[in-house]
Amino acid sequence: MPEIETFYDVMRTQGITRRSFMKYCSLTASALGLGPAFVPQIAHAMETKPRTPVIWLNGLECTCCSESFIRGAHPLAKDVVLSMISLDYQHVLMAAAGHAAEAALDEAMEKYHGNYILAVEGNPPLNEDGMFCISAGKPFVEKLRHVAEGAKAVISWGACASYGCVQAAKPNPTQATPVHKVITDKPIIKIPGCPPIAEVMTGVITYMLTFDRLPELDRQGRPAMFYGQRIHDKCYRRPHFDAGQFIETWDDDNARKGYCLYKMGCKGPTTYNACSTIGWNEGTSFPIQSGHGCIGCSEDGFWDQGSFYDRVTDLTQFGVEKNADQVGFAAAGVVGGAIAIHAAVSALKQAQKKTQSTPETNKEEV
Amino acid sequence: MTDSTASSPLAGTDADAEDLAHVSRQTSVYVYEVPVRLWHWINAAAIVVLCVTGYLIGSPPPTMIIAEATHQFTFGYIRFAHFAAGNILAVAFLGRMYWAIFGNHHARQMFYLPILNVEWWREVLFEIRWYLFLEKRPKKYVGHNPLAQLAMFCFVTLGVGFMIITGFALYGEGLGAGSWADRMFGWVFLVVGGNSHVVHTLHHLGMWWIVIFMIIHIYVAIREDIMSRQSIVSTMISGHRTFKDDDPN
Amino acid sequence: MTITPNGFDLDNTGQRIVVDPVTRIEGHMRCEVNVDDEGIIRNAVSTGTMWRGLEVILKGRDPRDAWAFTERICGVCTGTHALTSVRAVEDALGITIPENANSIRNMMQLNLQIHDHIVHFYHLHALDWVNPINALRADPKATSELQQAVSPSHPLSSPGYFRDVQNRLKQFVESGQLGLFKNGYWDNPAYLLPPEADLMATTHYLEALDLQKEIVKIHTIFGGKNPHPNWLVGGVPCPINVHSTGAVGAINMERLNLVSSIIDKCIDFNKNVYLPDVVAIGGFYKNWLYGGGLSSQCVMAYGDIPENANDYSAANMHLPRGAITNGDLTTVHDVDVRDPEQIQEFVDHSWYEYGEPGKGLHPWDGVTEANFELGANTKGTRTNIEEIDEAAKYSWIKAPRWRGNPMEVGPLARYIVGYASGHEDITEQVNGLLTTMDLPVDALFSTLGRTAARALESEYCGRLQKQFFDKLVTNIKNGDESTANIAKWDPSTWPAEAKGVGMSEAPRGALGHWVRIKDGRIENYQCVVPTTWNGSPRDSQGNIGAFEAALMNTKMERPEEPVEILRTLHSFDPCLACSTH
Numbered sequence A: 001m002p003e004i005e006t007f008y009d010v011m012r013t014q015g016i017t018r019r020s021f022m023k024y025c026s027l028t029a030s031a032l033g034l035g036p037a038f039v040p041q042i043a044h045a046m047e048t049k050p051r052t053p054v055i056w057l058n059g060l061e062c063t064c065c066s067e068s069f070i071r072g073a074h075p076l077a078k079d080v081v082l083s084m085i086s087l088d089y090q091h092v093l094m095a096a097a098g099h100a101a102e103a104a105l106d107e108a109m110e111k112y113h114g115n116y117i118l119a120v121e122g123n124p125p126l127n128e129d130g131m132f133c134i135s136a137g138k139p140f141v142e143k144l145r146h147v148a149e150g151a152k153a154v155i156s157w158g159a160c161a162s163y164g165c166v167q168a169a170k171p172n173p174t175q176a177t178p179v180h181k182v183i184t185d186k187p188i189i190k191i192p193g194c195p196p197i198a199e200v201m202t203g204v205i206t207y208m209l210t211f212d213r214l215p216e217l218d219r220q221g222r223p224a225m226f227y228g229q230r231i232h233d234k235c236y237r238r239p240h241f242d243a244g245q246f247i248e249t250w251d252d253d254n255a256r257k258g259y260c261l262y263k264m265g266c267k268g269p270t271t272y273n274a275c276s277t278i279g280w281n282e283g284t285s286f287p288i289q290s291g292h293g294c295i296g297c298s299e300d301g302f303w304d305q306g307s308f309y310d311r312v313t314d315l316t317q318f319g320v321e322k323n324a325d326q327v328g329f330a331a332a333g334v335v336g337g338a339i340a341i342h343a344a345v346s347a348l349k350q351a352q353k354k355t356q357s358t359p360e361t362n363k364e365e366v
Numbered sequence B: 001m002t003d004s005t006a007s008s009p010l011a012g013t014d015a016d017a018e019d020l021a022h023v024s025r026q027t028s029v030y031v032y033e034v035p036v037r038l039w040h041w042i043n044a045a046a047i048v049v050l051c052v053t054g055y056l057i058g059s060p061p062p063t064m065i066i067a068e069a070t071h072q073f074t075f076g077y078i079r080f081a082h083f084a085a086g087n088i089l090a091v092a093f094l095g096r097m098y099w100a101i102f103g104n105h106h107a108r109q110m111f112y113l114p115i116l117n118v119e120w121w122r123e124v125l126f127e128i129r130w131y132l133f134l135e136k137r138p139k140k141y142v143g144h145n146p147l148a149q150l151a152m153f154c155f156v157t158l159g160v161g162f163m164i165i166t167g168f169a170l171y172g173e174g175l176g177a178g179s180w181a182d183r184m185f186g187w188v189f190l191v192v193g194g195n196s197h198v199v200h201t202l203h204h205l206g207m208w209w210i211v212i213f214m215i216i217h218i219y220v221a222i223r224e225d226i227m228s229r230q231s232i233v234s235t236m237i238s239g240h241r242t243f244k245d246d247d248p249n
Numbered sequence C: 001m002t003i004t005p006n007g008f009d010l011d012n013t014g015q016r017i018v019v020d021p022v023t024r025i026e027g028h029m030r031c032e033v034n035v036d037d038e039g040i041i042r043n044a045v046s047t048g049t050m051w052r053g054l055e056v057i058l059k060g061r062d063p064r065d066a067w068a069f070t071e072r073i074c075g076v077c078t079g080t081h082a083l084t085s086v087r088a089v090e091d092a093l094g095i096t097i098p099e100n101a102n103s104i105r106n107m108m109q110l111n112l113q114i115h116d117h118i119v120h121f122y123h124l125h126a127l128d129w130v131n132p133i134n135a136l137r138a139d140p141k142a143t144s145e146l147q148q149a150v151s152p153s154h155p156l157s158s159p160g161y162f163r164d165v166q167n168r169l170k171q172f173v174e175s176g177q178l179g180l181f182k183n184g185y186w187d188n189p190a191y192l193l194p195p196e197a198d199l200m201a202t203t204h205y206l207e208a209l210d211l212q213k214e215i216v217k218i219h220t221i222f223g224g225k226n227p228h229p230n231w232l233v234g235g236v237p238c239p240i241n242v243h244s245t246g247a248v249g250a251i252n253m254e255r256l257n258l259v260s261s262i263i264d265k266c267i268d269f270n271k272n273v274y275l276p277d278v279v280a281i282g283g284f285y286k287n288w289l290y291g292g293g294l295s296s297q298c299v300m301a302y303g304d305i306p307e308n309a310n311d312y313s314a315a316n317m318h319l320p321r322g323a324i325t326n327g328d329l330t331t332v333h334d335v336d337v338r339d340p341e342q343i344q345e346f347v348d349h350s351w352y353e354y355g356e357p358g359k360g361l362h363p364w365d366g367v368t369e370a371n372f373e374l375g376a377n378t379k380g381t382r383t384n385i386e387e388i389d390e391a392a393k394y395s396w397i398k399a400p401r402w403r404g405n406p407m408e409v410g411p412l413a414r415y416i417v418g419y420a421s422g423h424e425d426i427t428e429q430v431n432g433l434l435t436t437m438d439l440p441v442d443a444l445f446s447t448l449g450r451t452a453a454r455a456l457e458s459e460y461c462g463r464l465q466k467q468f469f470d471k472l473v474t475n476i477k478n479g480d481e482s483t484a485n486i487a488k489w490d491p492s493t494w495p496a497e498a499k500g501v502g503m504s505e506a507p508r509g510a511l512g513h514w515v516r517i518k519d520g521r522i523e524n525y526q527c528v529v530p531t532t533w534n535g536s537p538r539d540s541q542g543n544i545g546a547f548e549a550a551l552m553n554t555k556m557e558r559p560e561e562p563v564e565i566l567r568t569l570h571s572f573d574p575c576l577a578c579s580t581h
């Protein structure tokens, strides 16, 4: 593709000096958690690579993933879009509509067949022949399959594409289905979160552009570099957790001192994401820092784990609305009660037996 | 495992010919060897600790402000006690499994169910009837009675096994991705769909399964000690099963 | 030809134009129009093409969790559903919130208004008026002069600055990888800006992109993240501690300073960039007066931004409440969202079923039961719709009505209601703009009027934001640091049955959530959302909705290039995920 300029070309002609280009590369390196040794490698990648075509599809979603994406600070969303990738189809931002938009899609698919990245925000519903999400008159799932066919790799943006998210919460009336259950023959990178952190989104893209490979994925298909640890593992309130210093109720003294939100239902101990390290909106804060527990928004099925405010949650999995302790207490109570009765009857029988027979005649009873 | 014939009064139990001879001629059989008894009491202690600390992990005690967080480790100790007891439980369980292979045949009883043996089922039914006061006279058993065997298998082999597997899966989260526990037990999360909160819930429910076992187990042990024709409680201390009569049936 | 009860002549002969997907909106939408020989739109059909079933999913859940579910109705107007939801639950359970929580919620809601309006104008709407390709022909020096003329105090205005942007743009275009600008309608004669203005506006497109990520940090500070900050029934989750030990774990002086600096940034940008751009660009399109639609007839607002906590009466609101019907600006009706006679939703042309034709349901008794079926005159197949049959069911959007009228909601509706009811700030702003642009009041009832009202509102909201910041600080100064009321946090304190309603003014207009709670669980939850009003399909009477009405009688330069359709639809800032939820 000789007509495609490299990222470096674009930066240079923008009037950016070699020096600030190198500075940019070292910033990228540190954003990715890499040491200075990687700076030349990043620079080389930027100097030689054309802008990678990205086709971005929207299914059933709320567009918060697009919104999060444009909050990107390093790199800036505008730099990503103008200089790093070629965003050839993206409903929320593209100029063209209708036939012209679909023509742009067809053209990109044809021209870059096998080379484009498919980024999916949202998911396809399968009920009602897929017509709970219609694009250009047809079920979205059809479009998804069609575009995936020529993709090099698929990025599942957010909890919707990765897991189904809110529309897949029980009873999932549209049968909203995560991307990997529909596209099974392509490498899929899940970037869960509702939405994912902007810099995680751009971090994954820059990683792929820089190192020309897919990021290392964890067991669930998420980049290990950002999803390898729990919120809880790097939460700055963790010392309070270990100390047993908890917020007991909203806005109490402990809340004002920034104690641990565990008792308020914090799902940080079971949530894999980068919030407690990278933070949100340029590290301004993250849910826990602003006083609310993590609701587990980057985990599969986080909508169906009982109330966000319970630590020991209701057993929605079993169709009862009691938590494990309530169920356990009740069951143990029933067993204990039964045993008490049983013991009473046993004692009675034993007493009867004693009066009816001498100890020695025990064996004669049949 | 048993060379008694189907017509034998103790068919379907784990008593062999030698045991049968003991039952009718002697008043005591050595059932639980030292490792089994040792395991039993370590196990009992560990589980009590695990239940108490586990409950507190789900519902922590009220906040205590003794020092700055860095110098206070209240909840940390509770969790530490849980993990320590959990590790002891697991190691002991492994040891018990080893002994099931190398110990006497009674040591195996907890780990299998002779579900294809019709007689065994008949005995289970008999024991149920005994507990429902429908049988006047209890039978003699050397090891566990078949109902107890069923209960031990479900509550202990499966129950404690489940707690160990889910427990170490959760433990692996703390040790971190790539840790031995994560590598060995990380699959557990995939089984439940990916969200480890589900494993917490299941592990928590499992506690109640174990609590229910404890209630039944201790009651039955004492009751049988009084009402059955053999010693129970002292057996788990001395290892010897003493019979209160010489009748083999 | 039919004349609808709300006065539009529909003629579905002529050329049928289909726009699907409608882009630069939130969610999935389709639009079909019929144009006559002169290229004038004579029939308009708007279809919401997605549905997720949030109202179904909410049933049986903990009402304290509902904010998180409903917040995910939309990531663009993020937070507004959550706010509306906690209000509905608080209304049902009789929970009051502390004054500080009210101030913080107001700041967050105002912040959303500003953010949403700026992103809408620059990133979702501007390309309907601004031609970035044409910007390549601009003289940066002339652009600089233009910039300094329209906004003397904007610091980024040197010729060199504009030259750099232009160079960057040039490289981008010359790369052949046009990305987001690909297949735009760049040589359509509907674009009227001179290259200097195109360059200035394109530059601001990029500036606004940088700025918007700063603005939302107010959400991040109080709610932990954006999009989708966290909320709390009974107040706000962030505690305040400005005086004592541990303050760094709460809203403290550093956090307040950050909030304050962001508020100033909003105010500056509105004043120096957004409003001047609207005036400058609008000036070139003064004669494009299409798109009034329902705005001159039926508009409605619920009001929002309560001055004092827990008082949701119209008099306590900074954004106005009221309804205007039949174009009678002299009468502003009271709106009572609890009144079953006032607000009803119909589904005769929507893909839902009530079991009875022509039936309207008040949201407390609302039913959401999907039923996808196409009319007999649909062209294409069930899974490949070429032309939709608007005589039958044709949209996933329900048809809400106020006393039987389809209504327009949104910034323009708020401004018309405010203007008609003599709201001081609004009247002053509107008169000021009309004078500056030398336009009559009637000019408001148009596509551009909608766009202008949004900009004015952004400016007004910036000021209000500051007001509530000051109020918060004053209250803290007076010794009140409380942010949450937990008296009824525990479900055991709730009545066995309760119902409530929450209202707000979302960026796109009047938003209501109605909830019924039974035994501590949600029994029924219904949302009637701004884009449900604006994007409404026809009702059983044949009334067309606000989008459809606004497209009527527009002249298209080139019917196959839907620039004009996009202009008018975009002026509403459609949000389809919201509309159908």
Ligand code: HEM
Binding pocket: A269, A311, A312, B047, B050, B051, B053, B054, B055, B057, B058, B079, B082, B083, B085, B086, B087, B089, B090, B160, B163, B164, B165, B166, B167, B168, B170, B171, B172, B200, B201, B203, B204, B206, B207, B208, B210
């Ligand atoms: C009978 C055996 C056990 C019982 C009754 C038990 C009980 C519990 C309970 C009730 C919880 C709280 C769950 C929640 O609601 O979050 C818990 C947590 C946990 N248990 Fe166990 N457990 C047992 C065995 C084990 C074992 C063998 C391990 C392995 C080391 C283990 C490791 C853990 C871990 C890592 C947690 C989570 C701690 C945390 O989140 O801070 N448990 N256990």
Ligand code: HEM
Binding pocket: B036, B040, B043, B044, B045, B047, B048, B106, B107, B109, B110, B143, B144, B145, B148, B152, B156, B214, B217, B218, B221, B222, B231, B232, B233, B234, B235, B236
């Ligand atoms: C958490 C606590 C306990 C657990 C998990 C537990 C578990 C077990 C298990 C698995 C066995 C079968 C041993 C085998 O077949 O190898 C057993 C037997 C026994 N346990 Fe426990 N036990 C507990 C507490 C107790 C206590 C407190 C007592 C004393 C009252 C007790 C008395 C016995 C007795 C007497 C036997 C022997 C039964 C027989 O003779 O067949 N156990 N227990």
Ligand code: NFV
Binding pocket: C026, C073, C074, C075, C076, C077, C080, C081, C506, C507, C508, C509, C511, C529, C530, C531, C532, C574, C575, C576, C577, C578, C579
């Ligand atoms: N319509 C709508 Fe919203 C807004 N503004 C919701 O209430 O955008 Ni998504």
Ligand code: SF4
Binding pocket: A061, A062, A063, A064, A065, A121, A122, A157, A158, A159, A160, A161, A165, A166, A193, A194, A195, A196, C072, C075, C228
């Ligand atoms: S993952 Fe969450 S934030 Fe992203 S589109 Fe889905 S609902 Fe919205």
Ligand code: SF4
Binding pocket: A231, A232, A233, A235, A236, A237, A238, A239, A241, A259, A260, A261, A262, A266, A267, A268, A269, A288, A293, A294
């Ligand atoms: S606030 Fe949440 S994530 Fe942080 S230490 Fe407490 S439980 Fe863990």
Ligand code: F3S
Binding pocket: A193, A194, A231, A271, A273, A275, A276, A286, A287, A288, A293, A294, A295, A296, A297, A298, C225
């Ligand atoms: S709720 Fe989501 S944003 Fe982060 S702290 Fe928890 S994963």
Ligand SMILES: [Mg+2]
Binding pocket: C055, C398, C526, C527, C528, C529, C580, C581
């Ligand atoms: Mg609704």
